[in-house]
Amino acid sequence: MQLESMYQEIILDHYKNPHGRGLRDPFDAEVHHVNPTCGDEVTLRVKLDGDTVADVSYEGMGCSISQASVSAMYDLVVGKRVTEALETGEHFMTLMQAKGDPSVAEKLEDELEDAVAFAGVSKYPARIKCALMSWMALKDASARAMSTTAAPATPTGGHS
Amino acid sequence: MTQTVSRPGAGAQQVPLPLDVGAIRADFPILTRTVRDGKRLVYLDSGATSQKPRSVLDAERWFYENINAAPHRGAHQLAEEATGAYEEARAKIGAFIGAPEREIVFTRNTTEAINLVAYALSNAVTAKEPEFRTYAVGQGDEIVVTEMEHHADLIPWQQLCERTGATLRWLGLTDDGRLDLSNLAEVINERTKLVAVTQQSNILGTINPIGEIVARAREVGALVLVDGAQSVPHQPVDVTELGADLLVFSGHKMLGPTGVGVLWGRYEVLDKLPPFLTGGSMIEVVRMEGSTFMPPPQRFEAGVPMTAQVVGLGAAVDYLQALGMAKVEEHEKALTGYALAKLAEIPGVTVIGPADTVARGGAVSFTVEDIHPHDVGQVLDDLGIAVRVGHHCAWPVVRRYGVPATTRATFYVHTGYDDIDALADGIREAQRFFGVAPSGDSEGATS
Numbered sequence: 001m002q003l004e005s006m007y008q009e010i011i012l013d014h015y016k017n018p019h020g021r022g023l024r025d026p027f028d029a030e031v032h033h034v035n036p037t038c039g040d041e042v043t044l045r046v047k048l049d050g051d052t053v054a055d056v057s058y059e060g061m062g063c064s065i066s067q068a069s070v071s072a073m074y075d076l077v078v079g080k081r082v083t084e085a086l087e088t089g090e091h092f093m094t095l096m097q098a099k100g101d102p103s104v105a106e107k108l109e110d111e112l113e114d115a116v117a118f119a120g121v122s123k124y125p126a127r128i129k130c131a132l133m134s135w136m137a138l139k140d141a142s143a144r145a146m147s148t149t150a151a152p153a154t155p156t157g158g159h160s
Numbered sequence: 161m162t163q164t165v166s167r168p169g170a171g172a173q174q175v176p177l178p179l180d181v182g183a184i185r186a187d188f189p190i191l192t193r194t195v196r197d198g199k200r201l202v203y204l205d206s207g208a209t210s211q212k213p214r215s216v217l218d219a220e221r222w223f224y225e226n227i228n229a230a231p232h233r234g235a236h237q238l239a240e241e242a243t244g245a246y247e248e249a250r251a252k253i254g255a256f257i258g259a260p261e262r263e264i265v266f267t268r269n270t271t272e273a274i275n276l277v278a279y280a281l282s283n284a285v286t287a288k289e290p291e292f293r294t295y296a297v298g299q300g301d302e303i304v305v306t307e308m309e310h311h312a313d314l315i316p317w318q319q320l321c322e323r324t325g326a327t328l329r330w331l332g333l334t335d336d337g338r339l340d341l342s343n344l345a346e347v348i349n350e351r352t353k354l355v356a357v358t359q360q361s362n363i364l365g366t367i368n369p370i371g372e373i374v375a376r377a378r379e380v381g382a383l384v385l386v387d388g389a390q391s392v393p394h395q396p397v398d399v400t401e402l403g404a405d406l407l408v409f410s411g412h413k414m415l416g417p418t419g420v421g422v423l424w425g426r427y428e429v430l431d432k433l434p435p436f437l438t439g440g441s442m443i444e445v446v447r448m449e450g451s452t453f454m455p456p457p458q459r460f461e462a463g464v465p466m467t468a469q470v471v472g473l474g475a476a477v478d479y480l481q482a483l484g485m486a487k488v489e490e491h492e493k494a495l496t497g498y499a500l501a502k503l504a505e506i507p508g509v510t511v512i513g514p515a516d517t518v519a520r521g522g523a524v525s526f527t528v529e530d531i532h533p534h535d536v537g538q539v540l541d542d543l544g545i546a547v548r549v550g551h552h553c554a555w556p557v558v559r560r561y562g563v564p565a566t567t568r569a570t571f572y573v574h575t576g577y578d579d580i581d582a583l584a585d586g587i588r589e590a591q592r593f594f595g596v597a598p599s600g601d602s603e604g605a606t607s
Binding site: 038065 | 593594
């Protein structure tokens with residue numbers, strides 16, 4: 001059985017006991033992302049403190065991979081500078097594109113911490129988007145939060 | 161441990177199947193392959209696309225190796241033979257649903273067939289030929305769908321309404337997975353121009369009372385389009401008995417190739433529809449100032465068609481007719497009854513859709529308590545079992561029943577009881593893997 005390569009114990013732990021779950025105030029931006037092929041959803045808020053991610057809070061429904069991914073992401077990005085958090089997101093993307101190549105996971109292990117456990121997901125193309133949904137939401141929310149905090153008079157999304 | 165039975169008489173019983181599953185499987189080359197490290201392929205995703213018997217593959221190859229040419233063009237022998245094969249297949253596919261060949265239009269798939277009609281109804285608004293304006297849709301008009309439509313039979317009508325200012329209305333669903341017809345006379349009324357309804361739900365399995373809907377539509381002079389994507393492959397369908405004006409279905413869900421679908425329409429209806437796609441071979445006379453169009457079906461078949469695929473679909477129809485559609489239907493009914501009983505034995509499993517086989521086809525959607533459908537599907541995949549997970553292109557349906565998504569098993573002519581046993585065992589394996597096997601599990605009980 002190859003299932004264990006995807007469903008690492010650490011992933012199932014995050015799924016059953018998610019870290020940082022729930023929507024919290026205050027926040028600078030809120031986004032809602034869906035995975036239209038399967039209906040997975042996440043609502044994610046970002047609170048910035050200067051250029052640091054002060055908090056990420058979220059609610060969502062979806063499979064174990066998507067829910068564990070957002071939990072592991074919470075651990076990784078809160079307290080980091082926004083640019084660092086987004087860079088970590090890029091590296092997580094690299095991991096997802098590795099098609100199960102263990103050398104990629106080894107290189108990223110220190111940086112991605114628990115999230116490196118998602119390496120096994122990269123062998124299953126249909127599930128990669130589940131793991132990436134929360135990171136896409138973070139990228140989107142961070143960009144909106146940056147523009148909001150930089151120019152408080154501009155509504156979210158920059159439409160006027 | 162005692163067996164838990166969800167309702168009286170609901171034991172999983174294997175009545176003799178009308179079709180010889182062993183012999184049929186031998187006709188499908190793909191069923192000999194293994195998946196996920198040597199496991200037998202248990203294909204329970206025919207509702208998404210069916211596998212193809214060798215005769216269909218041979219027919220396409222035969223066409224390309226022997227008579228490949230563009231039909232309805234050229235005077236050479238190959239063109240003649242290709243035209244002959246294309247038109248013979250049209251006649252055969254028409255006969256399969258009791259329709260004359262001139263009422264059969266080839267499209268890319270069901271989705272394109274529905275879009276063809278939806279665009280024809282808005283093109284009608286500005287058509288310069290008065291007869292093409294017969295079915296024009298505009299402000300004050302209403303289009304009726306149902307809450308159980310596949311997105312392919314919903315979005316084109318939403319878009320038609322946005323283009324024309326017409327209003328979209330819909331029939332809702334009951335808690336047990338049926339159409340709610342209590343307000344039928346109100347929803348389908350004098351303002352209704354067209355009613356679009358699926359004959360068999362791709363997610364709930366429900367077979368809808370088309371006759372009742374057609375009768376109401378007739379009273380108010382509305383057209384009826386039936387989405388037959390999940391019915392034509394699985395039950396005998398005769399357009400005269402159906403009573404509708406338009407019927408659409410896909411070749412790839414009925415053992416045929418991808419890339420070919422069918423729009424059937426009563427000739428007098430088709431004849432009054434303006435074209436959707438325009439270009440070569442659908443024209444009568446072309447001048448720089450303007451053009452006139454061929455009668456149906458050519459009016460709706462612009463460009464060189466999917467000739468080899470149409471020939472392949474003809475072979476698929478031959479294959480199904482040799483089995484007999486009544487037997488195909490009976491076969492799937494037996495499998496569905498067995499599957500519903502097997503699933504009812506597993507604590508934590510809930511079927512979304514009718515709980516018995518009355519007016520129900522073989523699409524069995526279900527949820528497993530505390531395990532997301534994606535994760536159920538992943539465990540099943542690891543065991544070699546192919547199912548569909550997600551919202552099945554029917555998002556309003558999963559929303560209606562308050563679930564984020566479902567796992568769906570669908571059956572066809574090569575499906576046997578062993579496949580359904582594998583599914584039930586796989587669901588239990590998923591419950592074990594995720595540590596959510598509920599108490600009161602009846603596994604191992606004798607019936």
